[in-house]
Amino acid sequence: MSTVAKETMPDAQGHFGPYGGRFVPETLMHPLQELEDAWRRASSDLDFDHEFRYYLREFCGRPTSLYFAERLTRELGGAKIYLKREDLLHTGAHKINNAIGQILLAKRMGKTRIIAETGAGQHGVATATVAAMFGMKCVIYMGAVDCERQVLNVYRMKMLGAEVVPVHAGQKTLKEAVNEAMRDWVTNVRHTHYILGTAYGAHPYPVMVRNFQRVIGDEARRQIMEKEERVPDLLIACVGGGSNAIGLFYPFLEDQSVKMVGVEAGGEGIRPERHAARFQGGSLGVLQGTRSYILQDEHGQIQGTHSVSAGLDYAAVGPEHAWLHDEGRVEYTYATDDKALKAFQTLAKLEGIIPALESSHAIAECIVRAPKMRKDALIIVNLSGRGDKDVAQAAAKLGLQMPQ
Amino acid sequence: MSRIQQTFAHTRTENRAAFVAYVCAGDPDFATSLEVCRSLLANGVDILELGVPFSDPLADGLTNQLAAQRALESGMTAARVFELVRRIREFSQAPIVFYTYYNLVFANGVDAYVREAKAAGVDGILTLDLPPEEAAEVTTACAAHGVETVFIIAPTSPDERIARIAAAATGFLYYVSREGVTGVRDQMAANIPQAMARIRAHTKLPTVVGFGIGTRAQVAEVAAHADGVVVGSALVNCIRDHLAERDRIVPAIGARAADLSAGVRR
Numbered sequence: 001m002s003t004v005a006k007e008t009m010p011d012a013q014g015h016f017g018p019y020g021g022r023f024v025p026e027t028l029m030h031p032l033q034e035l036e037d038a039w040r041r042a043s044s045d046l047d048f049d050h051e052f053r054y055y056l057r058e059f060c061g062r063p064t065s066l067y068f069a070e071r072l073t074r075e076l077g078g079a080k081i082y083l084k085r086e087d088l089l090h091t092g093a094h095k096i097n098n099a100i101g102q103i104l105l106a107k108r109m110g111k112t113r114i115i116a117e118t119g120a121g122q123h124g125v126a127t128a129t130v131a132a133m134f135g136m137k138c139v140i141y142m143g144a145v146d147c148e149r150q151v152l153n154v155y156r157m158k159m160l161g162a163e164v165v166p167v168h169a170g171q172k173t174l175k176e177a178v179n180e181a182m183r184d185w186v187t188n189v190r191h192t193h194y195i196l197g198t199a200y201g202a203h204p205y206p207v208m209v210r211n212f213q214r215v216i217g218d219e220a221r222r223q224i225m226e227k228e229e230r231v232p233d234l235l236i237a238c239v240g241g242g243s244n245a246i247g248l249f250y251p252f253l254e255d256q257s258v259k260m261v262g263v264e265a266g267g268e269g270i271r272p273e274r275h276a277a278r279f280q281g282g283s284l285g286v287l288q289g290t291r292s293y294i295l296q297d298e299h300g301q302i303q304g305t306h307s308v309s310a311g312l313d314y315a316a317v318g319p320e321h322a323w324l325h326d327e328g329r330v331e332y333t334y335a336t337d338d339k340a341l342k343a344f345q346t347l348a349k350l351e352g353i354i355p356a357l358e359s360s361h362a363i364a365e366c367i368v369r370a371p372k373m374r375k376d377a378l379i380i381v382n383l384s385g386r387g388d389k390d391v392a393q394a395a396a397k398l399g400l401q402m403p404q
Numbered sequence: 405m406s407r408i409q410q411t412f413a414h415t416r417t418e419n420r421a422a423f424v425a426y427v428c429a430g431d432p433d434f435a436t437s438l439e440v441c442r443s444l445l446a447n448g449v450d451i452l453e454l455g456v457p458f459s460d461p462l463a464d465g466l467t468n469q470l471a472a473q474r475a476l477e478s479g480m481t482a483a484r485v486f487e488l489v490r491r492i493r494e495f496s497q498a499p500i501v502f503y504t505y506y507n508l509v510f511a512n513g514v515d516a517y518v519r520e521a522k523a524a525g526v527d528g529i530l531t532l533d534l535p536p537e538e539a540a541e542v543t544t545a546c547a548a549h550g551v552e553t554v555f556i557i558a559p560t561s562p563d564e565r566i567a568r569i570a571a572a573a574t575g576f577l578y579y580v581s582r583e584g585v586t587g588v589r590d591q592m593a594a595n596i597p598q599a600m601a602r603i604r605a606h607t608k609l610p611t612v613v614g615f616g617i618g619t620r621a622q623v624a625e626v627a628a629h630a631d632g633v634v635v636g637s638a639l640v641n642c643i644r645d646h647l648a649e650r651d652r653i654v655p656a657i658g659a660r661a662a663d664l665s666a667g668v669r670r
Contacts, residue, residue, distance in 0.1 A: 013537060023506055023533045025463045027558035027583050030565060169469060170459070179462040186463065187584035189560065286507045286533070287460065299481050300511025301459040 009323065014203020014290075017326065019319035022202040023286050024182075031189045036204040038109050043211070048104065055100045056215065059133070060090045062097075064216075066223035066380070071350040072366075079233065079373035081366060083353070083383045084220050084248060091126050093356065093385030094216060094244045095197055099126035101212035103134055106193035113137040113192040117181040119146055119174035119240065120311035120358060121153025122385055123197030128162035130195075138162040141180040143173040146310045152389050171304050174240075174314045178288050198241025199318040202289030206319050213247025220380055221251050228378055234369065235260045237382035238361040239332065240276075240311050242318035244384035249330060259331070261369070262321060263361045265307030266334035272297075273304040277334040278317040279325055287315065292322045308337035308397070309357035309390075335364035343367055344387060344394060356385035357394070407499040407527050408552055408575045411450050412610040412631060415668075421627035423448055423665040424612055426503060426636030427657075428455035428471035429488050430480030431643055436650055437475070438491050440643065443658035445496045448665025451612075452492070453530070453634065456485050456504035463505075463532040465587030467637040470644065482508065482517070486524040493525035501528035501554055501575070509534075509542065518545040528575040530554035536572035543572055554578055557603060557611075559593070570607035576632070579603060580615040588618035588637045597629045623667025635664050 014020045022032060042048040056062040065088065069081045086094040106114060114131045115138070118124030124140040131138035140157050144166040147154050157164050170176040178201075185194040199209045224232055235252060237245035239262040252258045267275035275281065278293040285294035287302060295303040295315040307313040324330040335343070340357060343364035348354045355363055359382070366381045373379070387394070405413065415422045425444045430437045441452060457475035461468060489500055502521065509517050509531060521529065529551055534542060536555060546553050552575030557566055560583060570577060579600070581593040596613060603611050613626045614634030626633045642657040 021538050022535065023538055024535070025532055025558070026535060026556040026565075026569070027560050027580065029535050029537075029558075030560045030562055175460065179460055182462045183465070183585045189583055284510075286510055288462065289533075294507075296507070296511065298512075300508045301476065302507075 016319045016323035019292050019322040024202045024289050027186045039208050060096050063219045064088050076370040078370040079377035079379045082380045087383045087386035091129050093122040095123040095126040098209050098212040099130045102195040103130035111193040115139045115184050116195045117177040118142050121150040125153050125156045127195045128157040128160035132160045140164050141177040143177050144168050145172040198243040199246045200241040209243050210246045213243050214250045216247040217251035231255045231258050232378040232380045234379045236362045236365050238263045238358050242321045244382050248382045262332045263365045264334040265312035266336040267306040274306045276305040276307045276313050279332040290319050292319045293317050311358040335361040339364040354387035356387045357390045359384045421668045422450040422632035423668045424451040424632050424634040425449040426453040428475050429485045430475035431471040432474045433478040439654045441492050443654045444661050447658045447661040451499045453501045453503045458505040465585040467640050468586050471640045489524040499527040503530050506531045506534040514541045515545045518549050522549040522551050528552040528554050567606045576610040579613045589616035592622050600629045620667040627668040
């Protein structure tokens, strides 16, 4: 991919090639333009950048380490594996990077109320956290099924002062939570900012979220140059909407020698409604503000999805990923529930790190690839979140018993 | 003149606003939905706005979400929606406008969809999540096949957007009276006359007003300022309220339409 292509993506209307754009009810069109204008002003404002960096450093704990996974590397017997430790961030996942960026923007725009969707609850917790920090009202929409399987995060959001609204429509997961958040936003847009949690949705969200998350890749690049004096051979990240992946990938896109793999949720295997691997079973469509690869039936109705990880359990993928897929710059594959659960256990036992089920999909792909690579090859896996939230669900799936 | 133009010409000669009724195609099932449409058109409805059921109707309130869900569960597909239009055309020449979401138009090719809609007897298409900026493919196909376009103007639309939206529309404009989703409200938005004046400064197209209108008094109030008044959820509620005894749906919705449409004829 040429430098020129990267510099011009997205275009002024938010298109990444045929993907992206702004497909929303008219009520939101002007507010999205105002958001874009405010974000562009902030992007070229050193005070904003200073404030953003201040909170990432002092509040979130950046930079996160690029940790050499020595026992995992030895066990797999191939490439040298580094973990980008986004799991060490305050609130437990990369989501806080974007939440900090957007709350600072909301404050500048004079908004007094914050809403967000959440799947696994990590973005909901991050949003509730920043809303508490800045004294704003906060409402989080979460599918009723997700509220059950990620109950720990529901309690965290409530303790942080947010109102959590369970969404009972459809299959009661992330897609329905996004619908409900958009219905709230269209109703309260004059004083409410919607902190969308991933590199998805109407322009400018995909590019704005990417830029708030690129700190992951910027740091990782600097850190690997310090440790190994060269860029890595392979980057691996899980892809739901795709914000942790694009955050890691983006600063390496022009390094032609760096291969990148995005790992989607293979669920129970690639059968309709039993997975969330958009590049396996999806086709071009328009959903929730943008054009991208979407899991849909032959009539354009959106299909149900499944994944053990609530954060990847979504019918569409961010438009920049769709474009990087078609360009051939990033390879997209999937890991099934079973493989992700195995990887979850492997990392816990070998490295003393319990990863989020989402991030476990990336670890699963690393377990496949590392042994096939030379010992002097370098892999960076984005460990996008920690697995505390998943412990009860994983224990049930793995049949762990309480000690008698 | 198109059926839409004829209708507004006619209501103008009667010095009144058009009464536009929304129901979801196939709610709660195909046969009942056909009789619902027949009953609406026999009870003062000038323009029929047919919702095309979508799995993710993010601009709709709960009433219309549940209507779409019922329609999809009863087996409505794109082909069945077109079939419903053909059946309505057997007894009515009233304008029929699709109220839909873009993915349904886009899924199997915009041009093919619009051509099929025209062949079935559809007069206009309103795509909720398609602003004029992204609508070139739809407006081109509609122009090619003789289907009119309807676009939404919102209270948050500044003047420059109103001009742009008016330029993209050919059938009529739809002003949503408040920020929010579809659904009945107790209180009408206050600034409709000002909004209509702002829109008319940019266009000669008829402008209908909808979202949140559910009583005859509200219909009459809006009709004093607009070229048409849209009622949706208040009619859909007649279907919801009689799901246990479906044979009561048609008389109930007919009576409701007669009562509400009297609001444009006072």
